[in-house]
Amino acid sequence: MRAILLREEQIKSLICQREPVILIDTFFKPADPEYYTGLKILPGNIFCREGIFSAEGVIEHMAQSSAAMLGYLAAGRNEQVKTSYIGEIRDFELVDNPRTGDFLETIIEILSEVMDVILVRAESYVVSEPVVSEAVVSKPIASCKMKLVIN
Amino acid sequence: MWIDNYFTINRKSGIENADIYDVELNPDSEIYRGHFPGEPVSPGVCSIGMIVACASRSIGSPLEIRKISRCRFLSVISPQNRQDLRIRIELTDAILADEKQGKMYQIEASIKYKELVCLSLKGELAERPGKA
Numbered sequence: 001m002r003a004i005l006l007r008e009e010q011i012k013s014l015i016c017q018r019e020p021v022i023l024i025d026t027f028f029k030p031a032d033p034e035y036y037t038g039l040k041i042l043p044g045n046i047f048c049r050e051g052i053f054s055a056e057g058v059i060e061h062m063a064q065s066s067a068a069m070l071g072y073l074a075a076g077r078n079e080q081v082k083t084s085y086i087g088e089i090r091d092f093e094l095v096d097n098p099r100t101g102d103f104l105e106t107i108i109e110i111l112s113e114v115m116d117v118i119l120v121r122a123e124s125y126v127v128s129e130p131v132v133s134e135a136v137v138s139k140p141i142a143s144c145k146m147k148l149v150i151n
Numbered sequence: 152m153w154i155d156n157y158f159t160i161n162r163k164s165g166i167e168n169a170d171i172y173d174v175e176l177n178p179d180s181e182i183y184r185g186h187f188p189g190e191p192v193s194p195g196v197c198s199i200g201m202i203v204a205c206a207s208r209s210i211g212s213p214l215e216i217r218k219i220s221r222c223r224f225l226s227v228i229s230p231q232n233r234q235d236l237r238i239r240i241e242l243t244d245a246i247l248a249d250e251k252q253g254k255m256y257q258i259e260a261s262i263k264y265k266e267l268v269c270l271s272l273k274g275e276l277a278e279r280p281g282k283a
Contacts, residue, residue: 020153021185021194046153046181052280054152055216056196056203063196083187085224086195092219097280144219 002036003029014071015064016083020046023061024106027068035072035108037065043100053098058142059089062122065106066148070118083151087117092144102126116150153182154200160208172205172238178230193228198270202260205238206276210256217255219274226269228262237263242276253278 006014006027014027023045026038039061041048047057063086071081098104105127111119123140157180162173176193183191199222207214228236243257255277262270 016187018185018188020181049152054200056200059199060194060196083190085192085227087224089195089219089222092216092222092274094215094217097215 005029011068013075014068014081016067016081017064021060022064023047023057024064024068027072030069030072033110035065035069035110037061037068037106037108039104039106041098041100041102041104045100048100051100053100053102053104055092055094055097055142058094058098058104058124059086059092059144061104062106062108062124062142062144062146063148065108065122066118066120066146069108069110069120070148070150084118084148085151086146087149088147090145090147092142094142095139096126096141098124098126098141103128111145118148118150119145120148121145153180153197154204156180157182157197158201158204160205163208169239169241170205170209172208172240174201174205174236174238176228176230176233176236178233180230183230191230193230195222195224195270198224198228198262199272202238202240202258202262202270202272203276206240206242206256206258206260207279209240209242213279214256214276215279217275217277219272222270222272222274224270226264226267228264228269232264235265236269239263 008025024037028036041053067084106124109121124142158174158176160172164171186194239261241259260272
């Protein structure tokens with residue numbers, strides 16, 4: 001089981017998004033080049049309809065997971081956390097929608113980094129509680145490659 | 152849900168196989184409180200959400216993204232440029248998937264601000280899943 005580094009309010013030190021758009025609540029201890037995040041999907045989440053968390057929510061969760069990774073790396077260099085934008089999404093696939101009450105766990109892997117453009121691979125899993133070790137043995141419910149542009 | 156007051160469709164028209172939606176963003180959407188405070192920028196996923204909403208209207212039932220083979224974000228959309236946004240949607244015939252997934256549609260879409268292409272997307276949509 002992986003150690004939790006930051007939770008809820010503390011996540012704000014890594015990303016520029018604020019409520020009601022924040023879609024990560026846990027940042028686990030990374031194992032470079034892999035980074036791990038989580039989100040408990042609560043009923044009031046604005047990306048839910050009738051208890052179903054939408055594909056847009058999953059993609060934004062993946063983007064914020066990547067942003068948190070970039071924020072974590074920036075903090076390690078004593079730099080300010082910058083905003084980042086999605087430049088491109090490739091090969092996104094959603095096998096099944098997460099539902100309220102689910103814990104979504106995401107693995108971000110850096111594939112390449114050229115100047116301010118970072119290419120990552122994201123894989124999201126539904127798990128019963130925040131433990132990355134469980135995620136790696138199950139099948140992802142969503143995955144994609146994403147290009148992020150740092151502002 | 153955020154999409155309910157995110158934007159309005161002012162006009163729907165068609166060119167050949169495509170549906171064209173002239174849309175306007177709502178600058179008072181709750182999204183901008185958090186993306187980002189004091190610096191409102193339309194999240195890329197919300198632009199994708201507008202495309203899905205327009206496609207759902209074209210088909211006449213709620214759809215959901217299943218696959219995106221490629222989506223490029225070419226220019227930033229923001230509520231400052233909330234008018235003159237045009238969404239172009241081309242849906243191909245339903246693909247027969249397995250019963251569990253229901254009907255699927257292939258989609259090619261773009262969003263333009265005036266003549267500037269802001270987003271292009273190619274993917275697959277499915278009927279929105281119901282309650283488990």
